[in-house]
Structure formats: C-alpha cells, structure tokens
Amino acid sequence: MTRLSGWGRYPGADVALLRPGAPGDVKAALHDVDGVIARGNGRAYGDAAIGTRACLSILALDRVLAFDPGSGRVTVEAGMQVNDLIATFLPRGFFPPVVPGTCFPTVGGLIAADAHGKNHHRDGGFGDQVEALTLQLASGETCILTPENALFAATVGGMGLTGVVLDATFTLRRVESGLIRQQTIVAGNLRAAMAALDEGDAAQYSVAWIDASATGATLGRSLVFLGQHATAADVGAERAHASLAARPPARLAVPFDLPAFTLNRASVAAFNTLYFRKGAMRAGASFLVPHAPYFFPLDAISGWNRIYGARGFLQHQCVLPLATAEAALAEIMQRVAARGTASPLAVLKKLGAGHGLLSFPLPGFTLALDFAVSDDIFGFLDDLDAIVLRAGGRLYLAKDARQSRPMFEAGYPRLAEFRKIRQQVDPAGKFASQLSRRLGL
Amino acid sequence: MNTILVIGGTSDIGRAIALRFAAAGWRIQIAGRDTAGLAREAADIAARTTSDVSVHRLDILSGPSFVAFLDSLGSLPDVAVSVVGLLGDARRAEADPSHAADVMRSNFEGPALLLGELAERFVSRGSGVLIGISSVAGERGRASNYVYGASKAGFTAFLSGLRNRLARHGIRVVTINPGFVRTKMTAAIKLPPIVTAEPGEVADAVFASATGKRRGDVLYVRRIWSPIMLVIRSIPETVFKRLSL
Numbered sequence: 042m043t044r045l046s047g048w049g050r051y052p053g054a055d056v057a058l059l060r061p062g063a064p065g066d067v068k069a070a071l072h073d074v075d076g077v078i079a080r081g082n083g084r085a086y087g088d089a090a091i092g093t094r095a096c097l098s099i100l101a102l103d104r105v106l107a108f109d110p111g112s113g114r115v116t117v118e119a120g121m122q123v124n125d126l127i128a129t130f131l132p133r134g135f136f137p138p139v140v141p142g143t144c145f146p147t148v149g150g151l152i153a154a155d156a157h158g159k160n161h162h163r164d165g166g167f168g169d170q171v172e173a174l175t176l177q178l179a180s181g182e183t184c185i186l187t188p189e190n191a192l193f194a195a196t197v198g199g200m201g202l203t204g205v206v207l208d209a210t211f212t213l214r215r216v217e218s219g220l221i222r223q224q225t226i227v228a229g230n231l232r233a234a235m236a237a238l239d240e241g242d243a244a245q246y247s248v249a250w251i252d253a254s255a256t257g258a259t260l261g262r263s264l265v266f267l268g269q270h271a272t273a274a275d276v277g278a279e280r281a282h283a284s285l286a287a288r289p290p291a292r293l294a295v296p297f298d299l300p301a302f303t304l305n306r307a308s309v310a311a312f313n314t315l316y317f318r319k320g321a322m323r324a325g326a327s328f329l330v331p332h333a334p335y336f337f338p339l340d341a342i343s344g345w346n347r348i349y350g351a352r353g354f355l356q357h358q359c360v361l362p363l364a365t366a367e368a369a370l371a372e373i374m375q376r377v378a379a380r381g382t383a384s385p386l387a388v389l390k391k392l393g394a395g396h397g398l399l400s401f402p403l404p405g406f407t408l409a410l411d412f413a414v415s416d417d418i419f420g421f422l423d424d425l426d427a428i429v430l431r432a433g434g435r436l437y438l439a440k441d442a443r444q445s446r447p448m449f450e451a452g453y454p455r456l457a458e459f460r461k462i463r464q465q466v467d468p469a470g471k472f473a474s475q476l477s478r479r480l481g482l
Numbered sequence: 483m484n485t486i487l488v489i490g491g492t493s494d495i496g497r498a499i500a501l502r503f504a505a506a507g508w509r510i511q512i513a514g515r516d517t518a519g520l521a522r523e524a525a526d527i528a529a530r531t532t533s534d535v536s537v538h539r540l541d542i543l544s545g546p547s548f549v550a551f552l553d554s555l556g557s558l559p560d561v562a563v564s565v566v567g568l569l570g571d572a573r574r575a576e577a578d579p580s581h582a583a584d585v586m587r588s589n590f591e592g593p594a595l596l597l598g599e600l601a602e603r604f605v606s607r608g609s610g611v612l613i614g615i616s617s618v619a620g621e622r623g624r625a626s627n628y629v630y631g632a633s634k635a636g637f638t639a640f641l642s643g644l645r646n647r648l649a650r651h652g653i654r655v656v657t658i659n660p661g662f663v664r665t666k667m668t669a670a671i672k673l674p675p676i677v678t679a680e681p682g683e684v685a686d687a688v689f690a691s692a693t694g695k696r697r698g699d700v701l702y703v704r705r706i707w708s709p710i711m712l713v714i715r716s717i718p719e720t721v722f723k724r725l726s727l
Contacts, residue, residue, distance in 0.1 A: 104526035
C-alpha cells in the first residue's frame, strides 16, 4: 500500500499503486483490480486521482509515438508531461496548443480534467485540441475515439472514469520564439479587472492576478497579464532562434512544511501590496519574458504546496456565468478579504464554453483561491459554494476535495448523460476514485 | 556521423543514453531482447530527435549468437555501451542456484563476452570506445546483495583487464558506476536523494566520457560516491562483517 494525496496534500489515502511500464501492460495491470483510477503526475489538487482501492500510474507511458514536423501533429503516450512536450518540441519551433498554469501535469491528466489554459477564451480547453485518443476500457478492450464519439465527450473532462487514456493525438502550435510578449494592465477594482479581461479577448493569452486582501474601493484590484508568442520580427531572428532552445532556470525549493502561521492576514496582505506595486511598475508598454515565468510562475518554486503547512490546502476554483459573475465575484471577494486568510495566489480568468460532458469551463469568469486546511475552513467554503450555486456557476473537479454532492449535481447539467455512458462502458464500476465515490459520479 | 550501440536499449538508463546521443546527432543502434519494447523506444527517439535509429534483437544469455548479432548491425559502431543488468531478488539468489546463475550471467558473463567480441573488432579497425555500466555494489561484497555485487565485481575486473590490454591499441574502455539510480529496477526501494542519480545524469556521464569531455577510466556518476566507496573499501573485513551495510 502507498499513501497518496493530490497536490493540495488533502485528503490522503492508502492505495495499491500499479506501475505498468508500457501501454501494452495496462490491460494486465488492471486485471482483477477494481476501485482503480489512472494517476498522472499527481497535480490534481484534491481526491480526483486517488482510487478507492488502487491507482494506476501512467508516468512510465511517456513515449512520443509519432511527430510530423510539417504540420506539428503529434501522438504521445498519456504519461508524457507538459514540460517534456515543451523541452522536446520548442527547440523545433512548436508549443503545446493549451498549457495549464503548471508544466508538470501529464497529457492524460489534461484530458481527464479537460484542463484550460490562458487561451481558453479563444482556443478552448486541452480536450478541444485532441483529434484522437486510445482508451483502455473496463472490459479489457481498447478503442480509438475521435470527437464524434459520445464516449469521447464523456472521456474529455471525465476524470478518468471512462477508462485509461493510453495515447492522444493533437497538433502543436508553430511558434517563432520561446518568448512571450507580455503586457500588464493595472485594474483598480473588480469591475475594471473584468473590463480589462473582456478587452483582453483579442489577446492570445490572458489571465489576472487578483489581490484577495484588498477591500472597499479597491476590492478586486488586479494585474491583468496579456500575452502572445513573440515573433522573429518582434525580437530579431537570432534571439528568437536562441530562445527556442533556452533551458528553464534552476528551481528554488521549499525544503520543509512551513508552520501554519506563516501565511497570516498581515503577511499575505503585505505580499499582495508589494506584488501589486511591483507588477504595476511594468504596466503600459509590452515587454518580453521567457515562456516559463509567464505560463508557469509557481513552477519556479519546487514544492510550493508546502507553504500552507503540513495539513495541506484547498483550492476553491469556481466559474460564474457572464451575467451573474460581477455580483457573485464581489460577494466572494468581500468574504475572502474579511476572513483575511486567503492565499497570495488568487487568479481571475475569462473562459469560453467547454465541450466534454463534465468539462468545467462555461462562458464566464473563473476565480481560483487557495486556503490552508483548518478546522473552520470547510464551513467557510460551503458559504462560498452557496454564492456560486445561486449565480449558476460550478466548481472545478480537478481542484476539488470537499464540495457536497448537491453542489456538484446542480453545477453539471449534463451529468445524467455522463452517468448513462459510464453505466454502459463500466457497469461494474471498475474505475472509481475517492472523488467519484464522494460525489456519486 | 558517429554511431553508438546501446546494449540493453529498453532499460531506463539505456533509453536516456540513446536519447542523449541522438540529441547530439549520433546514429543510434539499440539492442535488447524485447523487440516490441525496442520498437517503441526507436519510434520515440526518432520522433524526438530526427536521428537515425535501428533496432537489433539480442539475447545477452546466448553467447554463441553474438557473432551473428554483431554481423547484423550493418556498420560497426564507434562507441558501444552495455547497460545490461539484472538486480534479481537477493534473498532468492542466496538459496536458488538457478536464480543466482541468471543474475551472474546477466551482469557478468553476457556483457563481458559481448564487449570482448566487440573489442576484437575494434582492434581490427583500430578505433572505438567501450563503456560498461557496472556498479558500486561490485566494490565490496555485502551481506544484503552479494550475488549481484559479485557479478558486477567480475564485470568491473573484466573491463579493467580489457582496458589495460587495449590501451596500446588506442581503444578506450571506461567503467561507469552510477551509484543509486531512480529507475524501474529500483522503483520499489527508498533511495537517499543526495546519492541517487536520475537516468539522464548517467547518460550525461556516458556522453561526456565518450566524447572526451570527462576524463578517467573509472567514473562515478555523482562524484560524492568516490569518497564514500573509498571508506567502504578500506574498512577491514573483521569490522565490516559486524556492520549491516
């Protein structure tokens, strides 16, 4: 038995860990096992990638099966990580079509969560990029799925519950440099931040850091980061070429769990004010940054999940429809600022529609907030859930460790379709996670 | 263009070595018993690097097949590295002679005979580099793992003798002792981080040695192993047998 938890280190569970060495070994590894779920690099925050009895690690399934340098189309095994995709193909002028806020997830994990990136408003989620995938079913058979298949829509965003994704085909984006041309917009309050993100629809990438400590007239003040891949014309052919092969800088590390009091009202507010002022100094004209700090700012600090202390942390990530977002966001931010224990790492982002049956995105705004686990945090987050529910929003399953079943069911209107398909392909419930058991998926 | 033969091409270390040399533009020959696994690695290497990769079936326990195997390579490689190894189950190897023989033959007999055959061909050509991945376990017999250790000790001694014989012919023979490495073979063992290398570090050491950037006939991948093994080698046997190392 192995003790496993998600990135938030809450909750943990003892499960059997299966480690197939190749896609062809997955069927045998799954034989006679139930209550199992595929697990990539453990970057889901909560209990999505912990089986009820077993986990099937796909980390050894990290080979590239095919690559066409003419079109950028690539087929990779599901355990390949985003950082490996970038390290392998950026030197050849290609970038993944969608990357989340960390470079450590696997392709299989991105599909299971239908992960979104900073270009979701334009390009959709990772699932929307997938042209075909191979799925290992509970029956022992494998099938190749394309977007026309009903099972494909259940698998994209399906949290691994339809089977094990073995490989996937998608097309990389051609880029001329490894740099991002970034523009920072200072938004003094929530309305200004939302307006800046609306205007940012034209940008290839957009995301906002939101100051969760600000109150009153500055409630929701934000730094909006717009970005696009810098072209050779932007930076000169020589620098563009060199930046493609540039290696990311060495990582700092958090070597031990910080005491729980490290992140208190005063330290977080001080950090937020400094971060806001520092970012605001770069506002206005665009500037160039390497891709890694733009897309994956927290990856520069290895083990940053330890700053919340040994009990772990919870991320509350909701999405709110366009029509109700402003009022609901204001209410959430007021409560968070009043509580005073929110993370320094709050993110606001505009999303488009999602296309998997359980995909998280819907046209609106998503807000992500981190909270250290404490005795009273669960009730507080239930109150935030009530605001999300009234506004017609929902929570991201890849981040979730604690939402209630009614909250989940109200947020995902295509749940019945998903359950029906799952009943067909896995009637005995071979695939099950702590999350699926908790939410009755 | 230079060519490297990776013997044991489906192991984690073998894969890392092949990818490292392919990234530098070398032609790759990978050899092993698992032909489906070899094909998977070859497709991966070719897609990642555009290098030319060929696969060659090899049974390291079948010495008589080595001549035909080497003839099948097409061209004799410039560098050959043996990554073949079998950790086995130490407890089982103590009491089960056939398992112990598998460990001995996989770590010593097979790799030594194959590198010996390659050495003859390198001498006829007048050039070549032979690299053996051996083990720190071969430097001292330990209660916990002596069948594996003895087979690696044999391999290390073979490489040493081969090196001293071939030096006058301009053929280099290098012994690389990786120390602990995080691989499939050690997935179930808890390893101390400071002395545990990633497969890519072993690959870097092999590449640096093959291209002359790292000198030395016997290399530890992480240099910290050098003082550690100096201490472990110098403890008198009367004392060593009372320690549980």
